Amino acid sequence: MRKTASRSTPRRPPSRPAPTTARAARSRSPSGTNAAPASAPLPGEGKRGEDGHLAYLLRQAQAAARLSLDRALTSTGLTHPQFVVLTMLKAYPGLSGADCARIALLTPQTVNVIIANLERDGAIRKTPHPVHGRVLQWNLTRHGLALLARARLKAAAVERRLAGSLGKRELVTVRRWLAQVAAEFHQD
Amino acid sequence: MRKTASRSTPRRPPSRPAPTTARAARSRSPSGTNAAPASAPLPGEGKRGEDGHLAYLLRQAQAAARLSLDRALTSTGLTHPQFVVLTMLKAYPGLSGADCARIALLTPQTVNVIIANLERDGAIRKTPHPVHGRVLQWNLTRHGLALLARARLKAAAVERRLAGSLGKRELVTVRRWLAQVAAEFHQD
DNA sequence: CGCATGATATCAGAGCTCTGATAAGTTGTC
């Protein structure tokens, strides 16, 4: 597994308290020449809220969700890209690295790194002799299946939170938008 | 600079006449022991479409949009994280690295890398002596402002495509969802 | 004053992700 030394504190030092922080103090500091920086907004305020750029909001939301998922997965020793690849490989056994790249919207080089780490950890195995081709086919080991099963439980919780605030119709809208964005920009 | 003609990363060839591709052929290969891998779906099909997990859809959409934005920005020499930091620094001049980290939902170490590269490229400058504190305040240079201006034009095009397919009400739904996801998971 | 606490900046290490380039195997065409 991933050389997990000691993940005792998988938490970001939670420094997100009241506006009486060092930052607020510094904003009022008599630095003189520099206009005091306008106090930075919290997520959800101003440009960072519903009025912000879609690209920025998308990035922000994905970053937050990804981080949360990654932390939920630390107990399994998987990273979230590894979780994605494992899931794909279970759904479609025998995919090659290039196949994975296409499906995950990643480059083959990127997938190569992820696959190399998964193999090193004994979660996947390449079929030694694909008969035809230079291609390498990948499959989950028993260990990989167990890993995936545990990771799924964690991921399910994140999934529920993502959908939590949405009504039935809204959920359809969001899903359709996400799928369409992926499909449209995929051609680039 | 983008080298549109020949890309090393294999994109799905647009002209695929019949299911007689290399992958499909391999799927039917007489490897015997291995169950033929079910043909992988295109983005938008099956689990990869509207029915997929929200977390997966979110990741997929952001990956596609990010990649597109990154490529649009290559002509400016900026990466998209650099674009984000530059934008923040213009809106709130004099932020410290730690401030940027909080706003961008990133760790201070991550922002440190981005800031270091921006400084190396002469796009930002640290105010030499913040009077009080060990803090470093950052501001855009003239060069940084020019860079940002050019990048904004490119980003605007991506932004339009993101919103393209959405009606007025749907746009509100999507924006609200994204903002809320960011806010909710931010606490983790 | 001296020290504990908290915030900031950084160093180190690992993993993810891209672009570019190279080598090797497959397939289709002549």
Place this chain on the structure above:
DNA sequence: GACAACTTATCAGAGCTCTGATATCATGCG
């Protein structure tokens, strides 16, 4: 059968991102 075009796997290099750990500075408390 030989050659061209395409696919696959990798190597190399750069940038982004996280966790952990350390050193410095500021503030609050005894």
